Amino acid sequence: MARNDARRASLADAGIRVLAEAGARGLTHRAVDIAAGTPKGTASNYFPRRDDLIAALVTRIGERLAPDPAAVAAESSSLQDRALFAAYLRDVVRRLRADPHVSLALFELRIESARSPAVAMALGKWRQESFEADVDFNENAGLPGGRAEIALFHYAIDGLMLDHLTAPLDTGLGLDEVVDEFVNRLLPRSAE
Structure with a gap:
C-alpha cells in the first residue's frame, strides 16, 4: 500500500477523538474507522496491531x-x-x-x-x-x-x-x- 501521510494523520486524529470521548477501552480499529468516516478495515490497514495504533496516536499528540x-x-x-x-x-x-x-x-x-x-x-x-x-x-x-x-x-x-x-x-x-x-x-x- 502506498504511504498516504494525510490519511494516516486523519486516522490518528480520529483515534485521538475516540480516546477522548470513549476512553482507552473504546479505542478499536473499527471505532477509529467510524470516527474518521473511512471504510471498515482502513485503520487496521494503516495500523495492523493496536500497539501500532497507540504509537501513531502518541506521535500525533x-x-x-x-x-x-x-x-x-x-x-x-x-x-x-x-x-x-x-x-x-x-x-x-x-x-x-x-x-x-x-x-x-x-x-x-x-x-x-x-x-x-x-x-x-x-x-x-x-x-x-x-x-x-x-x-x-x-x-x-x-x-x-x-x-x-x-x-x-x-x-x-x-x-x-x-x-x-x-x-x-x-x-x-x-x-x-x-x-x-x-x-x-x-x-x-x-x-x-
Whole structure:
C-alpha cells in the first residue's frame, strides 16, 4: 500500500477523538474507522496491531502539541528571565487547552499505561524525550531553572490540566495566574 501521510494523520486524529470521548477501552480499529468516516478495515490497514495504533496516536499528540516555531523564535528575542519562562509555560497551557481532545487522550493513554506495558513503553519513551527536549531548550535559551525545576513544572502543569479538564476546583484563580504563581514559587529569585 502506498504511504498516504494525510490519511494516516486523519486516522490518528480520529483515534485521538475516540480516546477522548470513549476512553482507552473504546479505542478499536473499527471505532477509529467510524470516527474518521473511512471504510471498515482502513485503520487496521494503516495500523495492523493496536500497539501500532497507540504509537501513531502518541506521535500525533506530540505533533499537535508542538509549539509554533515562529512564536518560539519571537519570544526568544526577549530577555531570558522569569517573565519569559512564565510566558513559555502559559503557551504550554494554552496549547493543552486549545484542543481538549488531545489533552484528554493523553491522560487516557497515561492511565492505560498503568495497565499495558506496550502503551507504557510508547508513551514513556515520548514523554521522556519531550522532557529532555524541554530541559535542553531551557538550558540553551538561557532561561532560569534546571532539570529539577522543569520536572516540577511538568508535574504542576499535568495536575493543573487534569483539574481543568475534569472537575475543576473553584479557586478564583485564572490559569495564567496559576502559571505565574508556579513560576514565582518554584523558581528562586537567584535563578534570574
